[in-house]
Amino acid sequence: MSTALRLLNDWQHGFPLLPRPFEALGAEVGCDGAEVLRQYRALRAEGSLSRIGGVFAAGAGGAAALCAYAVPPQQLEAVAALVSAHAGVNHNYEREHRFNLWFVMTGSSRAAVEAAVAGLDVATGLTALRLPMLRAYRIDLGFDLLGATRRGAGPARATTGAAVEAIDRPLAALAGEGLPLADEPYAAWAAQLGRGTGAVLGTLRGWLARGTLRRFGVVVRHHELGFDQNAMCVFDVPDAQVDAAGALLARQDGVTLCYRRARAPGWPFNLYAMVHGRERAQVLAQVEAAAAAAGLLSGPRAVLFSRRRFTQRGARYFGTPQELQHA
Numbered sequence: 001m002s003t004a005l006r007l008l009n010d011w012q013h014g015f016p017l018l019p020r021p022f023e024a025l026g027a028e029v030g031c032d033g034a035e036v037l038r039q040y041r042a043l044r045a046e047g048s049l050s051r052i053g054g055v056f057a058a059g060a061g062g063a064a065a066l067c068a069y070a071v072p073p074q075q076l077e078a079v080a081a082l083v084s085a086h087a088g089v090n091h092n093y094e095r096e097h098r099f100n101l102w103f104v105m106t107g108s109s110r111a112a113v114e115a116a117v118a119g120l121d122v123a124t125g126l127t128a129l130r131l132p133m134l135r136a137y138r139i140d141l142g143f144d145l146l147g148a149t150r151r152g153a154g155p156a157r158a159t160t161g162a163a164v165e166a167i168d169r170p171l172a173a174l175a176g177e178g179l180p181l182a183d184e185p186y187a188a189w190a191a192q193l194g195r196g197t198g199a200v201l202g203t204l205r206g207w208l209a210r211g212t213l214r215r216f217g218v219v220v221r222h223h224e225l226g227f228d229q230n231a232m233c234v235f236d237v238p239d240a241q242v243d244a245a246g247a248l249l250a251r252q253d254g255v256t257l258c259y260r261r262a263r264a265p266g267w268p269f270n271l272y273a274m275v276h277g278r279e280r281a282q283v284l285a286q287v288e289a290a291a292a293a294a295g296l297l298s299g300p301r302a303v304l305f306s307r308r309r310f311t312q313r314g315a316r317y318f319g320t321p322q323e324l325q326h327a
Contacts, residue, residue: 003029004039008048008220015052015217017201019184033183041181050219051178051314054204057161058136060212061172062317063110066261067117067128068099076101079124084311088116092311095232095304099129099267102232102304106315129264135243137250137258139214161211164318168203171195173318175204175216221312227276229283229305233291234269236300242271248294249273254286268300280305 006029016024022040023033043049056062071079076094083103084092092103105120107113110132117128164172170193179185186204190197207213222228237245242260249271250258257274273290277283284303291297 003031003035004043007036007039008043008218011052012217012220013215017186017204017216019186019197019201021179021185022183037181037183044181048221050221050312052181052218053178053314054172054175054207054216055214055219056164056172056176056315056317057211057214058133059163060161060207060317061164061169062106062108062315063113064104064106064133064315064317065113065117066131066133067103067105068131068267069101069124069126069128070099071101071124071126073100079126080308080310082123083120086116086120088113088316089311090313090315092309093230093306094308094310095306097302097304100307103311104315106317108317108319129267131261131264131267133259133261134270135246135260137246137260138255139257139259161207161213164207164212169318171200171203173316175213176314176316176318178219178314219314222276227278229277229280231275231283231287232304232306233273233275233287234302234304235271235273235291235296236268237271237296239270245294245296246271249290249296252286252290252293254283255290269302271296 007025010028011025015021018024020033022036026033026036029036040049040052069079069083080092080094080101083089083101086105088105088107089103090106092101094100095102105113105116107116114130117130121127171189174189174192180188182188184197186200187197190200193200204213204216208216222230235245246258246260249255250273254275254277255273256276257272259272260270261272263270273287275283275286275290277286283305287303288297291301
């Protein structure tokens with residue numbers, strides 16, 4: 001395995017919370033910290049590295065909603081540009097469906113998210129489906145670049161984490177945006193916040209211990225790494241059965257994300273799973289196998305492959321660091 005692939009794959013979890021983390025990684029992969037930094041900078045420049053930072057659990061703060069527009073094809077690029085330009089949007093994809101533009105709106109509260117989506121409705125002249133998450137069965141465990149899928153059937157880490165305290169929201173905003181690629185990145189954060197490096201590291205460790213952070217580490221862009229067959233699978237499951245079905249579905253090989261969402265008028269589906277791969281046929285086979293194992297073959301369902309990715313960036317549940325420091 002190449003050093004670059006190891007740096008992307010092996011530290012999606014457990015990135016060193018040490019004053020000089022890139023030196024620690026260099027000791028693991030057989031080079032110095034300067035070479036680790038050079039490789040991460042190159043990976044970021046080519047687009048395969050999104051950031052090195054935190055992925056927050058539900059309940060840590062802020063809110064989010066998956067939304068979708070049914071956009072006339074001739075308007076799609078213009079509407080997608082309006083959506084992507086909103087600071088609260090962290091994912092924005094074209095998918096194969098009448099509802100063809102799918103995005104995630106994030107914000108400091110449910111009211112802020114709704115206000116933002118309402119503003120986009122006015123700007124676009126369309127009405128978005130609002131599909132807030134009700135329960136996570138498996139979410140954001142990282143991405144296995146060797147197998148393009150989570151292996152094994154370990155427990156889904158989808159618990160609610162402790163909330164970020166108000167005094168720590170500027171640090172949370174920094175963790176969402178990602179570490180600077182510098183010799184002592186946590187010291188740079190500490191200087192920006194007017195805190196000590198030890199205090200910053202202690203807070204991050206505490207967030208991981210309490211479940212506020214699902215993980216702290218490398219966040220990859222799977223498209224740039226060849227895993228560009230991205231399927232969102234949706235199922236209409238009776239409410240009394242959805243938790244059992246979701247728990248089964250989350251354990252299947254190939255399923256990287258699995259969660260329950262609210263239904264909406266014109267959209268009956270309440271159970272979602274994501275499957276990624278290099279080949280469409282392989283992804284479809286994994287979808288069928290996972291649905292069969294979870295007892296979901298007979299009910300209403302759909303598979304929405306992505307066509308284009310307009311936006312992928314870190315969620316801004318806590319605003320920007322600059323906004324919070326001057327609030």
